[in-house]
Amino acid sequence: MKSNLKLVELTAGIRNSYSVIFFSENAFFGLILIFITFFDLVAGFCGLLAVITANIFAVYFGFDNLSIKKGLYGFNALLTGLGLGINFEFSFLLVILVFLSAILSLLLTIVLEGIFRKYGSPYLSLPFLLAIWIFLMAAGKIGMLDTTQRGPFSFGFHTLSSIEIVINQIKIFFDSVFTNDVTRYFLKSLSSIYFQYGIIAGFIVFIGLLFHSRIATLYSFIGYIATLGFLNYSGIYFSEADFYYLGFNYILLSIAIGCYFLIPSIYSLLWVLILIPLNVIVTQGLFVLLSVWGLPVFSLPFNLIVIIFLYFLKLRYYKDDKLSEVYYFFPNPEKTLYNYLTNTDRFRNKTAIDFKLPFLGEWYVSQGYEGNITHKDKWKYAYDFIIKDFKGMHYKGDGSKAEDYYCYNKPVLAPADGTVENVIDDVADNEIGNVNTEDNWGNSIVIKHSEYLYSQMSHLKQGTIKVMPGDKVKAGQHIANVGNSGRSPEPHLHFQVQQEPKVGSYTLKYPFGNYLLSRDNKGEQRNILKSYSYPLEKEIIKNFDTLKLLKNSLAFSPGSLIKYNYRGFINGLAEFESVTDIYNVSYLINKATGSKAYFSVENDSFYFYDYTGGKSDILYFVFLALYRIPLGYNYDSKISDKIRIDLIHNKYGMILQDLVAPFYVYKRANYNINFREIDNPIVPARIIIDSSVDNGKKVIMNSEITIAPGKVEKIKISYFYKKIELQWVD
Known part of the structure; x- marks a missing residue:
């Protein structure tokens, strides 16, 4: 074996x-x-x-x-x-x-x-x-x-001479078809990479390259044209033999920098156009230098320029989306680009440590990032939270006492696991309308979550703090109560993330991992799950609480075997094995076909992020149906996500999109789910979820997912008017 x-x-x-x-x-x-x-x-x-x-x-x-x-x-x-x-x-x-x-x-x-x-x-x-x-x-x-x-x-x-005659006839035919010098030399340049120098060989390479990647083919031709343009403009003499080096140096440089080591974009293309003339100059200089020893240049200019430029980019202190390096290489530049765009949208603000909201229930964002009252300058990334009733009031009675305010004395929770670094608990509450500017932050707790990552909760009620410096805390642990201490005319909870342990340090922009947006800042009901996002001022938000039923049913522990009987427009028994490889990458593999659906469970969500295999495979439909399932239930809450477009659209329909993808992506692929039914909100034994996939214009797949203890019991799928039902087999 x-x-x-x-x-x-x-x-x-x-x-x-x-x-x-x-x-x-x-x-x-x-x-x-x-x-x-x-x-x-x-x-x-x-x-x-x-x-x-x-x-x-x-x-x-x-x-x-x-x-x-x-x-x-x-x-x-x-x-x-x-x-x-x-x-x-x-x-x-x-x-x-x-x-x-x-x-x-x-x-x-x-x-x-x-x-x-x-x-x-x-x-x-x-x-x-x-x-x-x-x-x-x-x-x-x-x-x-x-x-x-x-x-x-x-x-x-x-x-044999008879074969040579046939070959010569083919060669004559190709010479008659490709009469334009630009095209002829482009094909010869492609073939020269493999030490050939013929139009037929170049044409075959071109067809193979086009089959492999439309983007790479486009960039190779642009790099070739740019080279010709600079050679002509600069007056550098080049013979037909010099085209031998075009493939090695200029075409491969265009692919390497334009769409392989960098995410293909207008900016990567711009740098190709900048580096091509530089490569020409380096090539001419190396011709002279190496001629002393009688050595050909071969691909030396390509190696020097690409290696130096990539290392130059690696040493950047600040990196942006305009010129992004590739860290995970897919089979071709198209998949690399589409994966980058999709994951940037899905996980743009993804963090190593997920923060939860530091309270229970629904709260109102009274002041958000860059708020007009106190969140300014180096303290602009902070939140103030209060509680409002259905009338929009945040207190009862005349609001003259701290106890009249709905948020007063409510529990404050640790946003993530960590160690208590700093505690202030000796500042009395203010009378309503008064502020204490000497003890600006009032009673506060600072928690260290990792090196250079701290959270601070302020204006707490004196005597309610339940932790001391050095204590270990868990996410969601009750650590204090809301008060009205410090610079706080009315009870509210101040929350900020910072890089230093001192109370009142400069703030850091940092998202919350998962939370539910109950109402937006226009007062409209939403019930939308937000991930790695920043609440806006005037929004009403709450924590997204997980359910043991969902966590256990979607655990897919390594080595477990998942079996489904399926019937509909295709029938059979499917066996999926859950595998975690040596790199801790988890995936389901269809034992019959070898198709793989890659998944992760984090930030209180189960989600698939890649699929390899045929689009008629039963695992493909499971991949789409369960593309992202939050591990908590809120009735009628809605979740939206993005799917990599090449996983949805027909490959022939993607040809034009592939060609223009570095500059404009016009195709769409979206995933939506809605929590429809739960048998018992406290101790559920069955949850039904509806999911759908659309291509930006119409829904192409609907699924009804039934979750039972320890399993995804049933999946009913309607795909382009074809139906299929999967039933769990114990």
């Missing part, structure tokens, strides 16, 4: 060693790239031999299986093998040299990976450059090695 798994990984590693040069793991792309390298049989053989050698040695010495599978330990050896094969005539000695060059490439790859990893930078094709230069310099001392007469710019087939 292990040997079969190693063989699968090795095969994938060989194939991906070809496609990863274009930052791709697409199997089809990899196969056609293998094919085009054999347009020169010697080069193709040498490249394949080098890839197989490097990957076998990587497996033998026990290097990372995932890196092997992705082709990361093979692509530099491939380039070295292709470079040697295209430059020398075939001989047994050449085979030995290619074998040795593959070993050297692997050694350099491993060493440079270890060095560059410390700085969070890619090593790109630096191992190839070092290896090919060493072998090219050594070749001059090897008398038995003959330089090829084929030349790097010929079509490269040296087989």
Whole structure:
């Protein structure tokens, strides 16, 4: 079994060693790239031999299986093998040299990976450059090695004359189709990346690249045009042979900076257009420098510019959304972009520590961030909370006594787990209308939640504080009561987050994890769950309390097996296994198909965040139905969320969207749920939730979800007028 798994990984590693040069793991792309390298049989053989050698040695010495599978330990050896094969005539000695060059490439790859990893930078094709230069310099001392007469710019087939005739006819056809020099040289530049220099090879690469990524194809062409434009404008002479370096340096730079290492956007494109001229100048300078040793430039300018620029970005102190680095690489730039946009919308203000509202029940935000009364300057990120009745009054009677105010003496809760850092409990309450400016904050508690993260609650009632400095507190723990101490003309609770333990430190903008918006600042009923959000002034809000029933039913503990009988427009028995891998990534896997739905449980919510597999898979419908389920119940409360658009829309309908995605996303995918029914609000045994998915124009899927103790008992789905029902199997 292990040997079969190693063989699968090795095969994938060989194939991906070809496609990863274009930052791709697409199997089809990899196969056609293998094919085009054999347009020169010697080069193709040498490249394949080098890839197989490097990957076998990587497996033998026990290097990372995932890196092997992705082709990361093979692509530099491939380039070295292709470079040697295209430059020398075939001989047994050449085979030995290619074998040795593959070993050297692997050694350099491993060493440079270890060095560059410390700085969070890619090593790109630096191992190839070092290896090919060493072998090219050594070749001059090897008398038995003959330089090829084929030349790097010929079509490269040296087989039977009948085959050559057919190939020449195909070549004539392509020459007649692609008569425009710009197009011809673009295709030749694409093929040159694999040491080919023909229109046919370039056209096949172009088709594969287009299949892999529309965005990468667009950026490659823009980078190519920008290069031509600058070369012409600057008056730099370039021959047809110089197009050999366009692919290596300018096209790959455009893809790397434009849409692979950075989130594709108008800003990444702008930097491509800035770096292209710089790359031209660097290339010309390196031509002169390396000519002293008779060495080709190859991809050195690309490596220098990309590595330096990425490290330059990494050292930024302030980072914004305009030029965002990619931290998780999806199969292509489209998925990377759509995932970034969706997760930015879903988790824009996500924090490591989730804060709850520091009170029970519904409260009114009397003063919010940048409030007109006291929340100004370096203390602008703070809240004042009070309680109002259904008439909009916040006190009873004439409001002349503190006891008349609804919030007075109400419990104050710890917003998150932490340690009490500071306590003030010796300030008496004010008479209504009076303020104590000497003890501005009144009775206060400061809690440390982590380094440089503190919360402060102020204007508390003297004698009600239940904690002391050093005490450990839990989220939701009763720690004091609301008072009217300090600069407080009327009872209210002041809350702020800060980076220092001193009472009254400068405030920090920090969201609440989950809360219910009961009424908005216009007084309209909402019942909307807000996540990682900032309450607005005049809103009425309350905590979102979790239910044990929901938490247990959606736990999906590692190793658990979930079975459903399903019937409708498809029928069968589904078995989903819950898996948590070595990176603590959790997902459900359909044991029959291998489809995966990735999920997380945090901030009092269960949510899916990615899916890999077919859109006719039963797990796909479960993924959409349960896309996000808050682990608490509030009757008629509504929750909305965003879904990655490529998970909803047809792939053919996404072609145009993919092309313009870095500049404008016009397609939509939304998820909505509504809590419909609960059998017992105190100790529930059954909850029914309605969910829907729409594409921005119409609802494409409706689901009715029945939650029972320890399981999602039933899911009824209507998908494009087709119906399917899943029933839990014990």
